[in-house]
Amino acid sequence: MLDRLIEEAPRFFNYYNMIFILQAAGRTLAMTVIGCTVGFVCGLILAVIRQSKSPLLLPVRLVAILYVEIFRRIPFLVILFIVLFAVQAFAPNASLYAIAIISICLLSTAFLSEVIRAGLESVPRQQIEAAEGLNFGAARTLVHVILPQAWKIILPPAVAFMVMFIKDTSLASQMGVVELTFTGKSLVNRGFSPVLGFGAILVFYFLLSYPLSRLGAYLETRLASPRSKGARQLLWTSASPQGGVPVGGQG
């Protein structure tokens, strides 16, 4: 087997294959970044809705809870299939790439909203009461009181979840989105040894996610304050890692 690898290696590591893989890595990263950004914004909205106390918003709150609970309990592969067929039923010409991005956004919204909610809940009630006492509105309380304190709790697990989404996008290869895993499969189909093909892909995934998980661990130690201990306990029981424990992905 080793002779085969040595013989194939120069052909495998040629310019065009590397460009092919790098482009795919860019696509994987793009899917993750778009998914995380959209997920962060939508997750923040969902988390804020869940924090609201007004009885008028009760139905919206229920929908938000339902959304988070449902999408955290469906495998990403099944979400992909449902989105694929649902979108294709209405828009037969939709690109697979767009469908994969929609699915990753749906998933990341659910997971990141849990992370953000834990961050928001970490801010002591007295702070919010004090803001109310100063006649701050809900928006001002959020922007000037809650978020400046909550982002320290939110950021480390959010970065850890980004690693998870990088890994989850590998499932999009099953639909035919040309990202890293798909590239690996097509290189192997072209006759290269699976050791080389999938090995190279594993290395590229590692290069994408290792810096991120180091960043997450660094932020965790850097931003940790004694006060955040209770909040991290809260995170523990809901969705995310604690003390540098990596997040499991489905991909």
Place this chain on the structure above:
Amino acid sequence: MNYTFQFSEVFKELPYLLAGAVVTLEVAFLSFWLGAVIGLFGALGKVYGGAPLKRAIAAYVVFFTNTPALVQIFFLFYALPDLGILLSPMTAVIIGITLNSGAYLTEILRAGIISVRQAELEAAETLGMTRMQIVGYVMLPHIARTIYAPLSNFFVWLVLGSSMAAIFGVEELTGRAVNISTSNLRHIETFTVVAVIYIGLTFVASIFLALVGRWVFRVKARIF
């Protein structure tokens, strides 16, 4: 926008799907417990082992937690035959997910072990407890309480993660959904029903694990 849903085609196949759910749970269970064995030794090695052992375990954990399990299983499934090892899809998937969960469980269990404070161990020693007593009465209860919630979360993740076995042709819940939908062409309905089954499975698992945690380990686990 004129799509008519027809769930009856899918409901006919419900027993077949539910039998697939059992396979899903089997895969999750098996890889959880096999991974727990790896994780136990990994965590002990990482806390009490020598420097080379620690570094080797850290490399294992870092590699497996930073690359997708899907590609790892692809690697096992397509590269090992070159070495003369032929794996059935089911075996390849279970080995892949087990190696993966071993890495995660190493970290979870390690967090549990290091959560026991030195002062508590010293207090136990001062009380004249033997080594076994310290492990049984001081360390284990503490570790169990610390790791119970992340472990039960991780099991739920495994139930969801085992869906990728479908890609290799294992007939678990998602695999059977693919089978059905390719014959009845009711893709949206089939996968919706499967999603509901997954939600039910993980929900029951979460509630069950939270109740067990509350009774046995006195952990205040949140279901929501």
